[in-house]
Amino acid sequence: MSTELDPIDERIVALLSADGRMTNAALADAIGLAPSTVHTRVRALVDRGVITGFHAALDQGALGRGLQAVIGVTLRPGARQESIRAFTQEVRRIPEVIQVFFLGGADDFLVHIAVEDSSAVRRFVVDHLSARHSVASTRTSLIFEYHRNAVAADFD
Known part of the structure; x- marks a missing residue:
């Protein structure tokens, strides 16, 4: 499968890299597309292996491991x-x-x-x-x- 990204996919990847919890509606708003279109594109990015997961960033100091x-x-x-x-x-x-x-x-x-x-x-x-x-x-x-x-x- 191709991993080439068009400008819209690049924008989706950039936005999700900055905030993996961004809602589909917020993504659609930021990009100027319908939520259904953005959802389809995000799903395709996951299926193609471009997006491999959504992660929580942990504050190691708050966990006692500063x-x-x-x-x-x-x-x-x-x-x-x-x-x-x-x-x-x-x-x-x-x-x-x-x-x-x-x-x-x-x-x-x-x-x-x-x-x-x-x-x-x-x-x-x-x-x-x-x-x-x-x-x-x-x-x-x-x-x-x-x-x-x-x-x-x-x-x-």
């Missing part, structure tokens, strides 16, 4: 395919993990976490990363500010 960090992880050489799969599947299930990125470059992974404090960052790295036989090294960077322009879908 410190975020990104941890670069390098795996040990040997049996890499199995290590990559296992690492991805296991780490993304840990409650503190917000995102996991599989990379090409110096690090094999970037793991984005949200935790209570610096002691929790240390515990996470020691208990969930360094304790794994497959992990050769980690490199932790604290996040001071976080700005999101869009929510990206999984590559799977």
